[in-house]
Amino acid sequence: MIEAALFVVAVLVAVYLLVPAFRRIAVPVADPRATLEAARAAALRALHDLELDWATGKLSDPDYRTQRVTLEAEAAAILRQLGKPETAR
Amino acid sequence: MGEIGRFALLAAAAVALYGLVVTVLGLRWRHGGFLEAGRRAVVAWALFIALASAALFVALLTRDFSLRFVATASESTQSLFYTIAAFWGGHDGALLLWALVLAGYMVVGIRSLRGHPDFQGPTTAVLFVIAAFFSILLATASNPFTPLVPPPPDGQGLNPLLRNPWMAIHPPTLYLGFVGMSMPFAIAVAALITGRLDDTWVVLARRWVLVGWMFLGLGLLFGAKWSYVVLGWGGYWAWDPVENAAFMPWLTATAFLHSIQIQERRGMLASWNVALVLLTFGLTIFGTFLVRSGVLSSIHAFAVSAIGYIFLAFLAMLLIGSFALLAWRWDSIKSRGTVESVISRETAFLANNLLFVAAAAVVFVGTIFPALTEAFKGVKINVGPQYFNLVMVPISVGILLMMGLGPLLPWRQATPDQLARNFMLPATAAVLGALALAALGIRDPGPLLVFAMALFVFGTIVLEAVRGTGVRMRRGEGLMLAFARLLGRNRRRYGGYIVHFGILLMLVGIAASSAFDTQGQATLRSGERFRLGRYAFEYGGLSAWSVPGIEITEATVRVWAGTRSLGTLRPQRYFYTTQGQPMHQVAIRSSLREDVYVILSEWTENGRATIRVLIHPLVSWLWAGGAVLAIGALFAAFPERRRTAPAAASPSHLQSLPLPTGESTGAS
Numbered sequence: 001m002i003e004a005a006l007f008v009v010a011v012l013v014a015v016y017l018l019v020p021a022f023r024r025i026a027v028p029v030a031d032p033r034a035t036l037e038a039a040r041a042a043a044l045r046a047l048h049d050l051e052l053d054w055a056t057g058k059l060s061d062p063d064y065r066t067q068r069v070t071l072e073a074e075a076a077a078i079l080r081q082l083g084k085p086e087t088a089r
Numbered sequence: 090m091g092e093i094g095r096f097a098l099l100a101a102a103a104v105a106l107y108g109l110v111v112t113v114l115g116l117r118w119r120h121g122g123f124l125e126a127g128r129r130a131v132v133a134w135a136l137f138i139a140l141a142s143a144a145l146f147v148a149l150l151t152r153d154f155s156l157r158f159v160a161t162a163s164e165s166t167q168s169l170f171y172t173i174a175a176f177w178g179g180h181d182g183a184l185l186l187w188a189l190v191l192a193g194y195m196v197v198g199i200r201s202l203r204g205h206p207d208f209q210g211p212t213t214a215v216l217f218v219i220a221a222f223f224s225i226l227l228a229t230a231s232n233p234f235t236p237l238v239p240p241p242p243d244g245q246g247l248n249p250l251l252r253n254p255w256m257a258i259h260p261p262t263l264y265l266g267f268v269g270m271s272m273p274f275a276i277a278v279a280a281l282i283t284g285r286l287d288d289t290w291v292v293l294a295r296r297w298v299l300v301g302w303m304f305l306g307l308g309l310l311f312g313a314k315w316s317y318v319v320l321g322w323g324g325y326w327a328w329d330p331v332e333n334a335a336f337m338p339w340l341t342a343t344a345f346l347h348s349i350q351i352q353e354r355r356g357m358l359a360s361w362n363v364a365l366v367l368l369t370f371g372l373t374i375f376g377t378f379l380v381r382s383g384v385l386s387s388i389h390a391f392a393v394s395a396i397g398y399i400f401l402a403f404l405a406m407l408l409i410g411s412f413a414l415l416a417w418r419w420d421s422i423k424s425r426g427t428v429e430s431v432i433s434r435e436t437a438f439l440a441n442n443l444l445f446v447a448a449a450a451v452v453f454v455g456t457i458f459p460a461l462t463e464a465f466k467g468v469k470i471n472v473g474p475q476y477f478n479l480v481m482v483p484i485s486v487g488i489l490l491m492m493g494l495g496p497l498l499p500w501r502q503a504t505p506d507q508l509a510r511n512f513m514l515p516a517t518a519a520v521l522g523a524l525a526l527a528a529l530g531i532r533d534p535g536p537l538l539v540f541a542m543a544l545f546v547f548g549t550i551v552l553e554a555v556r557g558t559g560v561r562m563r564r565g566e567g568l569m570l571a572f573a574r575l576l577g578r579n580r581r582r583y584g585g586y587i588v589h590f591g592i593l594l595m596l597v598g599i600a601a602s603s604a605f606d607t608q609g610q611a612t613l614r615s616g617e618r619f620r621l622g623r624y625a626f627e628y629g630g631l632s633a634w635s636v637p638g639i640e641i642t643e644a645t646v647r648v649w650a651g652t653r654s655l656g657t658l659r660p661q662r663y664f665y666t667t668q669g670q671p672m673h674q675v676a677i678r679s680s681l682r683e684d685v686y687v688i689l690s691e692w693t694e695n696g697r698a699t700i701r702v703l704i705h706p707l708v709s710w711l712w713a714g715g716a717v718l719a720i721g722a723l724f725a726a727f728p729e730r731r732r733t734a735p736a737a738a739s740p741s742h743l744q745s746l747p748l749p750t751g752e753s754t755g756a757s
Contacts, residue, residue, distance in 0.1 A: 002092055002093065003092075006092070006093065006096045009100075010096075010100060013100070013104070013133050013136075013137075016129055016133065017104065017107060017126055017129055017130055017133055018126070020122045020123075020125035020126045020129060021111060021122050021123055021125075021126040022122065023122045023125075024121070024122060025121030025122045025124075025125050026121050027115075027119045027120070027121040027124065027206075028121070028124075028206035028209075029206065030205065030206055030207035031204065034204050034205055034289075035287065035289050038288065038289055038292045039288070041292075042288060042292070042353050045353075045581075045729075046353075046354055048579075049354075049579075049582070050500075052557065052560070052579065052582075053499050053500075055556075055557075055560040056553065056556035056557055056560060057507070057510055057511065057556060058497060058498070058499040058503075058507060058511060059499045059507070060504055060506075060507065063499065063501070063502070063504075067500070067501065
């Protein structure tokens with residue numbers, strides 16, 4: 001009885017595993033937006049951290065300006081690539 | 090159950106190999122059907138491992154002594170709790186638990202990579218290499234369903250050392266940490282295979298490392314607690330090779346969690362981060378080798394089996410393969426930034442990374458030293474705790490220093506004015522605290538330095554919280570709302586500070602309990618007393634009884650602090666009749682200030698008993714610190730809400746410095 005049940009399980013799993021190997025399925029292509037979204041999140045987090053660092057007195061005004069210009073330029077470049085510039089809420 | 094278990098393990102091995110082959114061919118031939126078959130194989134493999142695990146649970150619960158594993162890890166008088174814990178009480182079951190945890194991580198991890206098909210395929214292939222290794226091992230040399238002919242009438246029972254709630258949860262937690270490092274390892278190798286060595290893999294791997302790191306830390310702590318309450322020597326950490334085996338990957342994972350911030354923020358250390366992830370996973374396999382091989386003497390000798398050297402071969406293959414890939418890709422992993430100033434956050438993080446890796450190296454050398462001396466001199470020479478303490482104390486102080494400096498330093502560079510403004514308060518707190526402690530009689534330089542540094546770090550954490558809350562309060566938020574939002578909207582940063590606070594508590598607890606413990610013992614008649622420190626202990630006699638499989642002897646000890654009664658402690662001695670093994674059941678009165686730890690050492694027929702007492706200051710801080718650490722790690726791992734872009738990501742926006750409202754970036 002147990003042997004028969006295990007045999008059925010083996011057959012069902014084999015079918016489950018083998019069927020897609022004989023089908024034509026398009027290879028999923030990496031969405032460049034996924035990488036850009038990650039870069040966007042990192043750039044915005046960096047900007048946010050910079051602002052918090054400045055507000056809590058870790059950065060001088062000139063250093064803050066310099067770093068913010070750089071980070072905003074990076075963020076703007078990523079947003080341009082994403083093709084959906086966002087505005088503040 | 091044996092038949093089902095053997096079938097499930099054999100099927101799991103076949104499916105793992107099938108999944109590996111179709112995934113590799115799918116990647117090579119760009120065949121979507123093969124890749125889909127590989128993804129299905131992940132689910133099928135997990136189901137077969139789950140089926141084998143369920144079969145083993147049923148076999149244990151039904152006392153199926155026709156299986157060798159069940160007969161060696163359980164007995165008919167064993168409680169339900171320890172019958173379940175017996176699953177990981179021997180090496181075959183422990184390996185099945187490892188595979189079960191890997192199955193869970195694989196199903197969730199591979200699914201989480203759906204949005205990154207360029208990573209999903211190679212990551213699946215790498216994980217199948219690991220899955221195939223464990224499956225083949227389980228189906229052959231380490232099969233928990235190996236029959237025992239003829240079946241004995243009763244089992245040998247779980248090793249008495251393991252019959253403790255902390256030991257019941259220690260292995261699963263540790264495995265969640267060990268196996269958790271498989272996922273970032275596979276993602277890093279996938280990045281090396283595909284050449285996708287930008288920051289994407291770091292983003293994908295970070296949360297897995299954080300989760301694995303948290304479980305590894307908790308596993309270490311549960312193991313320490315077990316050692317503290319079961320072994321009866323009063324300590325919680327002995328630099329045992331098996332303890333060290335779990336500590337090393339925790340150290341390198343800690344280094345990784347810091348250095349990825351430099352990669353994300355400054356585009357530096359990309360190849361170093363890959364190396365750290367590879368090394369961390371390699372150390373988890375090395376740890377398993379140490380536990381299983383018995384190559385080094387350990388209190389964990391109950392886990393020894395012949396498969397240790399198979400792990401060593403697997404480790405060598407993984408490390409050689411993955412580091413060869415890293416060498417192959419070395420030129421394409423470029424750092425985008427450079428260190429602009431010695432006084433900057435990146436420098437502090439770099440220093441902390443070197444300290445963590447140095448600590449791992451120190452532990453590694455100390456751990457394998459006996460094996461090296463045996464190989465070259467024919468005799469095992471242990472370096473002993475003195476070596477570890479001598480080297481690890483200064484490294485720990487250095488790490489504490491960096492823990493305080495790093496968060497208050499800005500990226501790129503700091504000016505002397507900022508340094509003075511940011512560090513004046515914490516440094517003053519540290520100096521005043523050290524002077525106060527010295528005035529109170531604490532003159533030992535080691536602990537004094539640790540306490541002073543802890544005060545310094547605590548000062549920096551408080552300063553960060555106060556200043557951050559102040560920024561939000563200036564926008565009109567109330568104190569509690571400002572503080573809650575500061576934490577909630579900066580999870581990574583403040584989660585890290587919570588972890589730092591937990592580490593502080595732990596280090597203070599370790600320093601105090603190691604340096605200022607006192608102990609004494611006395612052989613007493615009923616009604617007699619002895620004093621230790623501010624405590625008096627009155628022995629009230631012995632009582633004895635039996636439960637199935639265990640003979641219990643208990644002493645009654647009344648405790649006073651001065652004239653105030655603190656109640657009665659009841660240290661016990663268990664004698665496991667099947668195994669013929671005695672075990673201490675220590676009695677502990679724990680408070681924030683100190684632990685009173687009472688052991689029933691021995692007794693005589695005429696009713697005299699030897700009571701041993703240890704007073705450990707601040708031990709509870711160690712356990713509390715572990716809980717805080719876990720809370721901080723979970724807090725940091727929880728996804729942050731999606732940020733929106735600044736109103737104008739252009740230089741013109743900067744003409745007037747905006748208020749740091751957060752809403753101006755939509756990101757507070």
